[in-house]
Amino acid sequence: MDSLKDFVCYDQLLFEPMERLGWKAEQVSWRNQQVDWNDFDVIVIRSPWDYHEDPENFFHTLRRIENSSALLENNLSLVEWNSNKRYLFDLQNGGIDIVPTLLKESFDGREWDTYFEHFSTDEIIIKPTVGASAVDTFRMKREDGDNYQSKLESLFSDRAFLVQPFIPSVITEGEFSLFYFGDTYSHTILKTPKTNDFRVQEEHGGRLMLVEPEKKLLSAGDQILNLIEPDPLYTRIDLVRSENNQFLLMELELIEPSLYFNMDPESPERFATVFDHWTKKTGVSFR
Incomplete structure (x- = not known):
């Protein structure tokens, strides 16, 4: 840029x-x-x-x-x-566990309660299908509808977006990013949000830690990498832990991810x- x-x-x-x-x-x-x-x-x-x-x-x-x-x-x-997060459904069809996701082509305030009922949750994330750096991404509870309705109508009146249940481990543990160069695994970092936030990006105050991935985490990353065609020069795979200890794909980053070369001196x-x-x-x- x-x-x-x-x-x-x-x-x-x-x-x-x-x-x-x-x-x-x-x-x-x-x-x-x-x-x-x-x-x-x-x-x-x-x-x-x-x-x-x-x-x-x-x-x-x-x-x-x-x-x-x-x-x-x-x-x-x-x-x-x-570039469009609809790719999540392609990967899901390939057998990948993703964060449960609804695709909506535009926002209709009359559907507000159905988002929570669909996922049996009290808290959701709404994000655009095309976006980066958590721009226009919202974490909301059911009772927040009146406060956010005009904002959401303005942003998504003719713009597709995703609805997902908020995954508590983003706060309690963090989000894992696995990095691959070609088919070579490089390193993993754990990103945790600052207090009273859910966004893990550095620009929003997120904290970073170099970690050794557990076997199940690395296996999930390898499974995703093996589905990508043609082969990418670099890949970042963002995963979160579910309540039943499975790793769910949050996002696959092939365009503009920070590869955090500062976190692993050999990377x-x-x-x-x-x-x-x-x-x-x-x-x-x-x-």
Whole structure:
């Protein structure tokens, strides 16, 4: 994106290990229409956290890259699929346990009570199908309907959204993020929200901890990774623990996830090594 001043970004930690392998890396704004993408060998989508504000132009840029001589990663078809959270249902159909989810094409206040009845819960999450960084995401109780109705009608009058039961372990334990580079597992972090919040992102005060994943957690991540086609260069898989000790997919991040290179000091080198092998496998060579 054009400015990262309100965000925390660690992608520059890749520059040194990439250079040791013969690659020169730089950050380029996707909004810069003067860029000739043919000047690059590989374009890695990393931190366009504002893409959901202008998806039409974002994908116009990606198609320009796809039509250039540069290799685009992650793959355009993957990015298009992953840009809409309807992908959750595709993965569910593939046997993945997801956070229980209702898809609604627009908000109708008359359906408010049915959201809670459907999940037999007193607390729900509403989020847009296209979005990032918890923007326009709400945690609400049944009695909050009158307070939020006008806001929800304004945001989702002609915009699809998801309804999910609030998962208590987000507060009591946190949300796990598993990172893969190619088919190589890299590291796992546990993200917990600040007091009186439910959002785990750093920008919202979330706390991060590097953890060793238990076998069941890693198995859930591997199962999801094996369903993704074509193979992604990088993958972040966000999971939460259910009340019956199963891991549920919260989100699959293939477009603009922070990969938290700061949390695992070996992860930048690991990414650079996978990247170097990846590009050779796909036939990219230095000019």
